Amino acid sequence: MEWSALGPQLLDATGQTLYMVSVTLVLAGLIGLAVGMGLYVTRRGSILENGPLFTALNLLVNFVRPIPFIILLAALGQVTESVVGTRLGPNAAIFTMTIGATFAVARIVEQNLMTVDPGVIEAARSMGVSRWKIITTVILPEALGPLVLGYTFLVIGITDMSAMAGAIGAGGLGDFALRLGYQRFNDQVTWAAVIVIIILVQLVQFFGNWLARRIMRR
Amino acid sequence: MSPSATADTLVSFRDVSKVFVTGSKRRPRTVTAVDSVDLDIRRGEIFAVIGYSGAGKSTLVRLINGLEPISSGTLEVAGNRVDGRSESQLAPIRRKIGMIFQQFNLFTSRTVAGNIDYPLKRAGWKPEERKARVAELLEFVGLTERAGNYPEQLSGGQKQRVGIARALASNPELLLADESTSALDPETTQEVLGLLKRVNRELGITIVLITHEMDVVRATADRVAVMDSGRVVETGTTAEVFAHPRAQTTRKFVSSVMRTVPRADEIEKLRREHPGRLVLVDVTDQNRIGDVLSDAARDGVSFNIAFGGISILQSQSFGTLTLSLTGSDESVDRAVESLRAVTTVREVSE
Numbered sequence: 001m002e003w004s005a006l007g008p009q010l011l012d013a014t015g016q017t018l019y020m021v022s023v024t025l026v027l028a029g030l031i032g033l034a035v036g037m038g039l040y041v042t043r044r045g046s047i048l049e050n051g052p053l054f055t056a057l058n059l060l061v062n063f064v065r066p067i068p069f070i071i072l073l074a075a076l077g078q079v080t081e082s083v084v085g086t087r088l089g090p091n092a093a094i095f096t097m098t099i100g101a102t103f104a105v106a107r108i109v110e111q112n113l114m115t116v117d118p119g120v121i122e123a124a125r126s127m128g129v130s131r132w133k134i135i136t137t138v139i140l141p142e143a144l145g146p147l148v149l150g151y152t153f154l155v156i157g158i159t160d161m162s163a164m165a166g167a168i169g170a171g172g173l174g175d176f177a178l179r180l181g182y183q184r185f186n187d188q189v190t191w192a193a194v195i196v197i198i199i200l201v202q203l204v205q206f207f208g209n210w211l212a213r214r215i216m217r218r
Numbered sequence: 219m220s221p222s223a224t225a226d227t228l229v230s231f232r233d234v235s236k237v238f239v240t241g242s243k244r245r246p247r248t249v250t251a252v253d254s255v256d257l258d259i260r261r262g263e264i265f266a267v268i269g270y271s272g273a274g275k276s277t278l279v280r281l282i283n284g285l286e287p288i289s290s291g292t293l294e295v296a297g298n299r300v301d302g303r304s305e306s307q308l309a310p311i312r313r314k315i316g317m318i319f320q321q322f323n324l325f326t327s328r329t330v331a332g333n334i335d336y337p338l339k340r341a342g343w344k345p346e347e348r349k350a351r352v353a354e355l356l357e358f359v360g361l362t363e364r365a366g367n368y369p370e371q372l373s374g375g376q377k378q379r380v381g382i383a384r385a386l387a388s389n390p391e392l393l394l395a396d397e398s399t400s401a402l403d404p405e406t407t408q409e410v411l412g413l414l415k416r417v418n419r420e421l422g423i424t425i426v427l428i429t430h431e432m433d434v435v436r437a438t439a440d441r442v443a444v445m446d447s448g449r450v451v452e453t454g455t456t457a458e459v460f461a462h463p464r465a466q467t468t469r470k471f472v473s474s475v476m477r478t479v480p481r482a483d484e485i486e487k488l489r490r491e492h493p494g495r496l497v498l499v500d501v502t503d504q505n506r507i508g509d510v511l512s513d514a515a516r517d518g519v520s521f522n523i524a525f526g527g528i529s530i531l532q533s534q535s536f537g538t539l540t541l542s543l544t545g546s547d548e549s550v551d552r553a554v555e556s557l558r559a560v561t562t563v564r565e566v567s568e
Contacts, residue, residue, distance in 0.1 A: 119323035126283055127337040127388075128312035131305060137340070141327040215327075217368060 006180065006189060013176035014196055020090050020162045020172055024097040025155060031098070032105020035061070037135065039106060040113040047121065047131050057106075064103045070164050072100050090172070093165030101158050108150040116142045145216035152208025156201050163197070173197055228392060228424050229259040229282055234291035235448075236277055251277040253448035254291070261391075264418050264425045266435040266456070268471055269445035275428045278445065279394050282426065283315045284308040296391060313341055316385030316423075320397035322377040324369040330380050331356065331365040337387045355383040359413065375406035382413060386421070393417060395427045399434060411438050432475040436460065436531060444468045461502050461536030462562065478527040478538040485566055488524045494544035496566035497554060501528050501537045505561040511541075514553035519545035521553075540566065 035057060041047055042054040067075070073096050077087050084092045116139050124138045140147075163174025173193045181190030236252035251274040259265045269275045280286040281293060284300050293300045298311055324333050331352050338348045356362045359379040369377055378398060385393055395414060399407040415438055417423050429435060435442050435456060442459050444452040444467055451465040460476065463469045473479045479498060480488060488496060499507060511521055521543050528537030543550045557563045 117321075117323065117326075119319055119321050120325060122285060123317070123319065123323035123325075123384075124336075125285055125305075126312060126315070126317040126394075127340060128309035129337075129340050130309065133340060137336075138325065142325065144327065217370075 006192070009180070010173075010176060010192055010196065013171060013173045013193070014200075016090055016170070017159065017162050017172035017174075017197075017200070020094055020097065020165065020170065021155065021158050023094050024101055024158050024161070025151075027094070027098040028101035028105050028158070029151060029154075032102040033109050035102060035106035036109025037113065039110040040139075041131075041135065047125075047134060061103045061106050064099070065107065067100075069096075069100050069161050072096060073165065073168055088169040090165075090170050093162065093168065093170035093172075097158060097161045097165060100161060101154065104157060105151075105154055108154060109147065112143045112146040112150050113139055115146055145212045148208055148212040148215060152205055152212070155204045155208070159197060159201060226261045227258045228261045228296055229257070229426070230294045231255045231257040231281075232292045234281065234293050235289050236274075236281060236286060237289040250448050252281065252288075255448075255450050257443060257450060257453065259424065259426060260441075261424055262418075262422055263440040264415070264427060264438050266427045266429060266439035266442040267445060268429055268432065268435055268442060269467070270430060273445040274448040275430075275445045276396055279396050279426055279428050282392075282394060283312050283317060313337075313388050314390050315392045315394060316387075316390040317394040317396065318378065318381040318385050318398045320400045322369070322374075322381045322401075324377055324380055324384070326369055328368075329365065330361060330367050330369070330372070333369070333380055334383045334387055337384060341388050351387065355386060358386075358416075359383045373406070374402050375409050378402065378406075378410050379413060382410075382417065386417065386423070391424060393423050393425045395425060397428055397430070400430070407434070408437070414438060432471045435471075436475060444471065457531050457534045457536070460531050461534065462500060476527065476529060476537065478525075480525045480540055480566070484525065488540065488542070488566070492522060492524050492542035494520075494522065494542040495550050495554075496524065497541050497543065497557070498564040498566060499539050499541055499557055500562040501526075501535065501539055502561070503535050507539075507557065507561060510553070510556045510560055513556065514543070514545075514549070517545070517549045517552060519543055519549045519553045 039054065039057050039061070042050040042057065044051070044054070076096050076099065080092050080095050081087050084095050086092050120142060121134060121138060124134045129138070162170070162172050163177070166172055166174030166176070166178050169175070173196055177190045177193035181187065181193065234252060234255045235250060238249045238251055239246050240249060241247040253274070255278065267275045267278060277286060281288050282295060282300065284303060288301045291301070295311060296314065300308070300311060325336060328336060334352045334355050335348055338351055343351070353362070356365055359382055361376060361379055361383070364372065364376065369380070372380065381398075398414070399410050402410060411434060414425060414427070418425050427434070427439060439456045441454065442456050443450045444459070444465060446465070446467040452459060452463070452468045459468060460472055463472045469479070485496075501507060514521065521541050524540045524542045526537060526539035528535055543553055545553070554563060
């Protein structure tokens with residue numbers, strides 16, 4: 001195998017991984033934020049306390065989260081096909097990745113929001129601020145630093161998912177490493193993919209830490 | 219409206235209770251945090267509520283702005299019923315009530331100016347008006363140079379001053395101060411209490427001050443309510459309550475700052491040193507204890523001051539003396555009777 005032929009393939013694979021990870025991050029990031037906020041505001045003693053809704057959301061999250069991603073890919077094949085039109089390729093992978101990641105995002109959002117000092121929320125209530133405004137102008141800004149770190153952590157998890165999605169022909173670095181490296185007993189090719197992933201993750205972590213530090217002024 | 223509530227009543231509690239239900243749904247337990255409270259807080263005064271922790275005072279103050287809904291009774295603020303209202307119906311009432319907290323509860327994601335600006339923004343003030351108001355408030359609390367700092371860069375006293383400025387932002391009629399100096403050292407406490415007095419005197423804002431420190435009451439309050447196990451056990455002007463504490467809890471609080479009544483171990487020592495009959499006598503401006511005692515001396519009773527102290531509060535003297543009276547049983551009895559005619563006399567208990 002020639003590196004002159006592999007080079008462009010590695011570049012393509014990197015592009016596909018970046019595409020899958022960033023689209024998933026945006027979709028799961030937003031839906032997960034909503035679900036996580038839902039968990040946070042409906043729990044006992046919170047500002048929109050709602051026992052049945054909390055229980056339903058909590059069950060849903062606990063139901064999906066423990067499913068290993070590779071199994072989720074297979075199990076959702078039918079659903080993916082009817083929604084995306086195909087079981088294969090990056091867009092099919094993005095669909096399943098979004099579902100898997102949404103619930104992880106939800107938990108991380110919930111946990112980070114719970115670190116917000118209840119006294120600060122009480123102060124906002126004492127000013128006559130509406131509950132929706134308390135969520136958007138108090139709780140989210142107060143939890144922003146830890147949220148950025150949580151999302152950074154998730155990028156790594158989503159990258160991990162995208163590698164597994166290589167198994168269903170989604171392309172990307174996982175596919176590159178498996179098909180051109182592992183299956184051909186070429187460790188160098190596998191390691192090339194590993195190094196690119198390490199660099200991507202480092203960059204994301206670096207940026208996330210920098211951003212969180214700026215927000216938290218530390 | 220109850221007959222005792224008048225035009226200058228700002229907050230009125232009528233038979234107000236607050237019951238918390240804790241524990242599981244199957245085995246609920248109830249805790250009565252506020253128990254059948256009747257209270258009138260007048261416009262323009264500094265009203266203190268004192269009690270030990272768990273007495274229900276923090277809950278009581280949270281009922282006023284509806285942070286906790288009352289369980290029964292009626293509660294009015296400036297003529298508006300607070301009970302039975304939804305969170306959104308409470309919003310306009312809350313904008314007229316500022317609140318400050320023991321832990322300050324400043325927004326860590328906002329600067330000093332941002333914290334003070336926040337309630338104005340939410341209340342829909344115009345940007346230029348907000349800017350002017352924030353500058354004015356920073357000036358009032360003496361933190362103009364700190365406008366761009368974040369809360370973690372401030373000392374405790376400065377944080378509470380930001381809290382006060384933020385609470386005053388939308389021109390409230392009433393300020394609720396929940397243990398506002400409990401996290402501060404004595405010197406900073408005086409500084410914050412001084413600021414609260416200015417808020418009251420210069421801006422005419424009524425203040426309800428929750429505390430467990432009698433010193434805070436003495437330094438600031440016009441009137442005080444003493445709470446114990448959810449009940450208001452005593453209410454009166456600060457001078458009255460200091461001079462004539464009636465409830466047991468009140469006596470304990472008064473003696474915590476006015477060590478004029480001997481403790482049990484001290485009583486033992488007093489008994490050893492003073493063979494006479496020991497009585498506790500309250501001293502105020504009005505009573506003439508000296509006259510009674512000189513009459514008693516002529517009757518063959520000699521006396522000694524064994525313990526006690528007299529202090530001045532809001533230009534009134536008050537205190538308690540422990541007297542040791544010696545003489546024939548009948549003459550000592552007569553002396554005690556004459557003292558009872560002019561003041562409160564208690565036997566020193568075993």
